[in-house]
Amino acid sequence: RISLAKSKLPYDLGGLGVPDFKLYFWASQLRAVLQWTSSGETQDWVFMELSELPCNLWDLILFPVTSVKLLPDIVNNFTSLSLAIWYKVHEFTKSLVKVSPYTPIWRNVRLAPCLLDLGFGQWHSQGIRNVGYLLDKGNFMSWIQILQKFALPRTLFFRYLQIRHILLSTGKQGLISMFPSPLELRVVGIGQMEKFVTQTSQLIILDLNECKTFKLRLLSEITLDTWKDICFLLKNVTLASKYKLNHFKTIHRLCYTPTRLHHMDPASSPMCWRCKDSNGTLFHIFWECLRIWHFWSEVSVFVQKVVGWPLPESPVLFLLLDVSDLDTLPKGRLKFLQTALLVAKNVLTHHWHDESSPTWLEWLNELIACMNLEKIHYMVNLNSQTFVQTWQAFQDVLVSET
Known part of the structure; x- marks a missing residue:
């Protein structure tokens, strides 16, 4: 007997290509996240949903890498469902362990010093909105590189030491993921609606294949x-x-x-x-x-x-x-x-x-x-x-x- 999880894998990954309707439903709900984060032309309903969100918590709602239970009360049921699915997908693929490059810095509950320190508010106002702004080709930028790229006061050097220590020193390989996951790139980075549901559901499956297990076991x-x-x-x-x-x-x-x-x-x-x-x-x-x-x-x-x-x-x-x-x-x-x-x-x-x-x-x-x-x-x-x-x-x- 073959488990349903194995049979749902694509043929080129050793599965039987059985469609997973739950993942298709999740992928269809993630289209709303794509519209929210899109920098291009957006529809009227996007502005209606964003206006009902807590403005100061908008970034934290999308990429806090915490738990769905921490979501604030949202009146709009459609928005609440899409955000809940976004969290479920991350929990399902076990990608909540690392901090995504899209994770915001200012007032992030996962990064304790950034929650109340007004110095990180200055970072936010100078354009350092998320963790990805501190990375350069998969490497954490030095303080000199950050000063050259952003107009930060030199007095904020201690905040740089704090955030670098948290992201690079937690656990064996650090807390941060140097590159966004393929799923995040598809939903947030690429921003194309064509074949979105099919491609997104396949990316969720790819995050679950046995390749990861053998990587860890065989080193x-x-x-x-x-x-x-x-x-x-x-x-x-x-x-x-x-x-x-x-x-x-x-x-x-x-x-x-x-x-x-x-x-x-x-x-x-x-x-x-x-x-x-x-x-x-x-x-x-x-x-x-x-x-x-x-x-x-x-x-x-x-x-x-x-x-x-x-x-x-x-x-x-x-x-x-x-x-x-x-x-x-x-x-x-x-x-x-x-x-x-x-x-x-x-x-x-x-x-x-x-x-x-x-x-x-x-x-x-x-x-x-x-x-x-x-x-x-x-x-x-x-x-x-x-x-x-x-x-x-x-x-x-x-x-x-x-």
């Missing part, structure tokens, strides 16, 4: 384009459906690992079935467990002989099949590499509950069976050249080893 930078290439392998990495299903479960973290079973039943142990020393997460079961390192080492040595190139010991390569760092290899060798690693992952699932790890010979036999299946397919489709480009080097090494 590796995975771009959206790379993630799309990884998901695209579901269609063309091999012919056997069982290997495609294995890759689908890996990228969407659908395997029943000890930690997942423990979450379902607290009586079940969350420890790894093999080593019994660490939590049995998906990453540990497939990569970190010391019991399977010998297996991965043997697979890596043999595959390197076939492709004729050293392989980095990277989980992004071995688990997600990302070969972007090996793009100098011929296309046939890359396809063999991905197929061989995918077969290795599938062999690991044969010993899912076992304390023992799979053997190199077991992997080799299944890889040969996969090769024979593809040989039949290419012969039927009169495309033997592709088969030779992919498997000839493997056959040569196999003959020399036996």
Whole structure:
């Protein structure tokens, strides 16, 4: 069974493209936010809604990065609904943790010194309306740069130290997000109404994809384009459906690992079935467990002989099949590499509950069976050249080893 959240992902992200009506409704309500922040020609109803807002709190209502419960009482139900949806979207995408570059400075409840200090009121009157005015190409500006850009008195230097300390020193990576999120850029930055609902709903989904989880777990930078290439392998990495299903479960973290079973039943142990020393997460079961390192080492040595190139010991390569760092290899060798690693992952699932790890010979036999299946397919489709480009080097090494 596939969860609804996975099935709603686009095809190029490994999902089924099922429409999410709730996100479509949210995106339609965010059109009002686009009209409010638009600097171009606006309609009459925009001025009517803005006139009913507390003037001194208008900026704080839009980007305070706090909670929907802090919204003041608003008479207009349409305005109240749109603002509530704006907050829900940020909570839904978990983007309330960081301060957006669009977040205002003056009288911001999230930035305590700016709430009552009249010095920040001078910042506001001199044109420093939000946090983004303090940034230059993703870097926090120095005091000299700010003085050159804005006509601020030098006596406000202490306020600069305060705001810089709050934004850069809170937490491990600071409180501020140096760049606005794609959703904020679409709603506030771009300001185009064409295809707004469809594009905005897709951006909300993109903020939820598994790419973020793997970035944190593997401590590796995975771009959206790379993630799309990884998901695209579901269609063309091999012919056997069982290997495609294995890759689908890996990228969407659908395997029943000890930690997942423990979450379902607290009586079940969350420890790894093999080593019994660490939590049995998906990453540990497939990569970190010391019991399977010998297996991965043997697979890596043999595959390197076939492709004729050293392989980095990277989980992004071995688990997600990302070969972007090996793009100098011929296309046939890359396809063999991905197929061989995918077969290795599938062999690991044969010993899912076992304390023992799979053997190199077991992997080799299944890889040969996969090769024979593809040989039949290419012969039927009169495309033997592709088969030779992919498997000839493997056959040569196999003959020399036996």
